Structures are given as C-alpha cells and as structure tokens.
Amino acid sequence: MNYLVVGEPDTVKEVMRRTDDFAPSNALTSVVPLAPATLRILSKAKFALPPVLASATGERHRMVRKMVAGFFTPAKVAAVAPRVRELTRHRIAETAVALDAGPVDLSLSLARHVPPVIMAELTGQENPPLDTLKVWSRDSLELFWGWPGPERQLELALSAAEFYGWLRAEVEASRGRDSLFGVLLAAGLSTAEVCSLGYFLVIAGQETTSQLINTALYRGLGRGTHGWAELADPKRAAEHVRGVLAEESSVHTWRRAALHDTELRGVTLPAGAEILLELSGRHAPDSPPAAYSLAFGYGLHRCLGAKLAELETQLVVQETAAALPHLERTGPEPEWLRLLSFQTPQSVMAARLPQ
Numbered sequence: 001m002n003y004l005v006v007g008e009p010d011t012v013k014e015v016m017r018r019t020d021d022f023a024p025s026n027a028l029t030s031v032v033p034l035a036p037a038t039l040r041i042l043s044k045a046k047f048a049l050p051p052v053l054a055s056a057t058g059e060r061h062r063m064v065r066k067m068v069a070g071f072f073t074p075a076k077v078a079a080v081a082p083r084v085r086e087l088t089r090h091r092i093a094e095t096a097v098a099l100d101a102g103p104v105d106l107s108l109s110l111a112r113h114v115p116p117v118i119m120a121e122l123t124g125q126e127n128p129p130l131d132t133l134k135v136w137s138r139d140s141l142e143l144f145w146g147w148p149g150p151e152r153q154l155e156l157a158l159s160a161a162e163f164y165g166w167l168r169a170e171v172e173a174s175r176g177r178d179s180l181f182g183v184l185l186a187a188g189l190s191t192a193e194v195c196s197l198g199y200f201l202v203i204a205g206q207e208t209t210s211q212l213i214n215t216a217l218y219r220g221l222g223r224g225t226h227g228w229a230e231l232a233d234p235k236r237a238a239e240h241v242r243g244v245l246a247e248e249s250s251v252h253t254w255r256r257a258a259l260h261d262t263e264l265r266g267v268t269l270p271a272g273a274e275i276l277l278e279l280s281g282r283h284a285p286d287s288p289p290a291a292y293s294l295a296f297g298y299g300l301h302r303c304l305g306a307k308l309a310e311l312e313t314q315l316v317v318q319e320t321a322a323a324l325p326h327l328e329r330t331g332p333e334p335e336w337l338r339l340l341s342f343q344t345p346q347s348v349m350a351a352r353l354p355q
Contacts, residue, residue, distance in 0.1 A: 003255070003276035004269065009287075009294055011265055012277045015256055016298040019057060022256040024301055026274060027055045028200065029255075030144045031340050038153040045161035046168075052189070052197040054301065061300070064197065067187060069304050071123050071180050077308045080118055084312050087114045088319045096324060099352050103330045106348040110320065111213035115312055119205035122308070124179030125198075127206075128166055136163035137207035138337075140199070145339040167195050167202065209309040211250035211337070211344030216241050216317050218348045219248075221329040225353060232322035234314070241314045242292040249280035249295035251303075253341045276340075326353040 006012055015022045028049055034042075049055070053064055088110070095109040112134060120127050127133050139159035142148060148156055171194045174181035180201075184194045220231050220240055231237045258273040269275075283291040296306035303309070320327075331349040 003274045004264075004267070005276045005278065006264070007278035007282040009282060009291065012279065012294060013298045015264065015275060015277060016301065019300060021259055021262045022275065023057055023259050024055050024254075024256060025051070025057075026255045026257045028144060032147050034143075034157075035150045035153055037150065038157045041154065041157040041161055042164075045164050047161060047164045048192045049196045049199060050190075050193055052193045054200060057300075063187070064184070064189070065300075065304070067183055068180065068197070068201070070183075072304050072308060074307065076122060077311060080122065080308070081311060081315060083121070084114060084118060084315045085319060087117055088316050089323070092320055092323045099324070099327075099350075103349050103351040106217050106320075106350050107210075107214045107345070108347075110316065111217060111348070112210045114316060115206035115209040115213070115309075118308070118312060119202075123181075123205070124177065125170065125174070125181055125202075127202075133202075134207070135159065136166075137203045139163075140203060141207070141339055141342050145341050164195065164199065167198050171195055171198060204303070205305055208250045208342065209305075209312055211342065212241075212244070212309060213313050213316050214344045214348055215248060215250060216244045216313050217320065217350075218329070218334070218345045219244055220317055220321065221327060221348070221350055225326065225328060228321055228327060229325035230321070231317050232325065234318055237314050237318035237321070241310060241317060244313075245280065245295040245310070246283045246287070246292035247281055248343065250344050251295065251341055252280040252343055253278055254297060255341070324350075324352075326355065327351070328353050 006015060053061065053068065056064070091110045091113050095104055095106065098104045098109060112130070116127050116130060116133060128136070136159055139156045140163060143153065143156040143160055168191065171181045171185070171191055175185055176182060181194050181198060184197065185191075189197075221228050223230075231240055254277050256275040256277060258269045258271055258275070260271045262269050279297065280295045283294075293306070296303040296309075327350045329349065330351040334345040334347040334349070337344050337346055
C-alpha cells in the first residue's frame with residue numbers, strides 16, 4: 001500500500017480536523033490483503049467489524065462516543081489512581097523476589113498486569129485469562145497492522161476467530177447489565193456493532209497501555225542509575241512519560257482516507273488516497289508541553305482512554321523507580337514489535353545493581 005505520509009504536527013491536526021475531507025474508513029483495514037483462506041476462517045466465525053467508533057463518522061459516531069466516554073470521565077480516571085498503585089505495588093513485590101534470583105523481564109512481571117484489571121473495572125466487562133488475552137491482542141494487531149504472509153495469516157485468523165467468539169458471548173451476556181456493552185446494547189446497537197467496538201476497545205484499553213509502559217520502563221532504565229531513581233518523583237515521572245509519548249508512543253501512526261478529490265497543503269489528493277499520520281516522533285525539542293498529546297490523536301477521534309493510559313504509565317514508572325531504585329537494563333538489546341501503527345520493546349530485562 002502506498003501512503004502519503006504526513007508527519008508535521010500541524011498538518012496531522014489539519015487532516016484529523018477536516019472530517020468532511022478525510023475519514024477513518026481505513027483505520028481498521030488490514031494493511032495487507034487477507035487471503036481467501038483467511039477470509040473463510042473469519043467468515044465461519046461470523047467475524048464482522050461494521051463502523052462504530054474508530055472507523056466511523058457522523059451523528060451515530062458522536063452518540064456512541066459519548067456513551068463510551070461516560071466510562072472514562074476525568075473523575076473516574078482520577079479515582080482509579082489508588083487502585084493502580086495497589087496493583088503495581090503487588091506486582092513490584094513479586095518482581096523484587098524474582099530479582100533476588102537474577103534478571104527479570106519487567107514486561108512480563110509488571111507491565112502486562114495492571115492495564116487489563118483497570119480496564120475491566122472501569123467498563124464492567126470481564127477479561128479472558130491474561131495469557132489468552134495477550135495472545136489474542138498481539139495476534140489481532142499483527143493480522144490488521146502487520147505484514148503476515150498467507151500461512152501466518154491462517155494462524156492469526158484462527159486466533160482472531162477465537163477472540164471474536166469469546167467477545168460475542170460476552171456481549172450477549174451483558175444484556176441488561178450496567179456495563180459498557182450492556183449500555184450500548186440498551187441504546188440500540190446491534191450485537192455485531194458492539195462486537196466491532198469491543199474487538200479493538202478490549203485491545204486498545206490494555207495492550208497499547210502495556211506497550212507504552214514497556215517503552216517507558218525501558219527508556220527510564222536507559223537513563224542510568226541516577227536518572228532512573230529520579231523517576232520516583234511524580235513530576236519527573238510525568239515528564240518522562242510525556243517525552244516517551246512525544247518521541248515513540250506505542251501507537252505511533254494512524255490512517256485516514258480522502259473522501260473525495262481534495263488538497264492538503266498544496267498537494268492534490270484523489271478520492272480514496274491513503275494517508276498515514278505520524279502521531280509520535282516528529283515534535284521539535286522546543287515543542288510546547290502539550291505536543292505529546294498528539295500521540296492520542298486529535299479532534300473527534302482522539303483516544304477516549306488518553307488520560308487513563310498516561311496515568312497508569314506514570315504511576316507504574318514512579319512506583320517501580322521508588323521501590324526498586326537500584327535497577328539497570330541488562331542483556332542484549334531487545335527485539336521490538338514493529339507494526340504499521342504499534343511499537344514496543346518485546347522485553348525489558350532488568351537486574352539489581354550490586355550493593
């Protein structure tokens with residue numbers, strides 16, 4: 001796929017602001033065409049992603065967005081801070097014990113655990129077992145934002161079909177409940193529409209935050225012993241996380257498509273032109289403090305969980321640096337997950353410094 005890559009922050013905002021000219025209709029489209037055998041697996045599972053939130057526009061999108069936003073209000077997000085600290089401290093205690101025996105992968109012992117619990121508690125929706133959730137999340141991201149060949153597509157499609165089957169059962173079980181899915185069903189959304197919204201919301205609500213925590217921990221430990229220990233200070237932890245968001249957010253690009261022949265900063269674009277927006281990594285060193293927020297999008301489609309992801313990452317970094325100040329990165333450079341719109345180190349190996 002050939003994309004017009006747009007990286008200049010003001011131009012990215014312009015594209016996101018011009019909703020009559022550029023739509024998110026391609027936001028959830030697989031990067032590579034799915035093979036017929038792959039499509040058959042998905043079809044058998046009645047897999048469908050009608051436009052509802054991330055890929056939708058118009059009045060119905062606004063209605064759904066408002067309902068979903070009600071589960072992530074500033075007050076509700078602020079109120080989960082003690083719970084985030086509690087969960088983080090529990091994981092840190094187990095990590096500290098494991099560190100006595102040698103290096104530990106913080107992505108496994110710490111980063112992956114907190115976001116799923118917080119997401120479930122805020123939305124009222126249960127998660128599948130953690131290991132299953134993580135496999136389903138990673139596989140779906142690769143299927144839609146990676147470059148899998150036909151054989152790999154079959155493996156990913158089977159995983160996506162399992163995920164979708166679990167999700168459809170969860171949606172049906174939510175009827176009459178005061179949960180996210182229950183509220184959407186009561187508002188008149190179809191099962192397929194709620195499944196479409198839930199499919200990527202379940203992933204976005206925990207996997208991308210875990211990925212962000214991975215990067216924040218990895219870069220934090222890369223500051224050296226003194227620099228890492230400084231992140232126990234709330235202000236420094238906040239600055240560090242915002243720097244990561246500005247420079248290498250876990251969601252570093254997003255897509256738009258031209259609705260009709262139009263122009264963007266002197267460039268003529270035909271209807272259907274595919275645009276890749278760079279949300280992270282293009283801010284100048286002297287950018288204003290709010291520049292990092294473009295990592296969560298802009299305008300009508302800005303991420304509803306932006307403040308939650310930032311809060312969770314800040315608190316995990318802060319609590320870890322406070323409890324384990326004598327850590328250092330160890331081992332070889334990790335491999336990175338590099339998809340069209342998602343990135344994170346695959347591991348964050350850390351060890352205690354000799355005392």
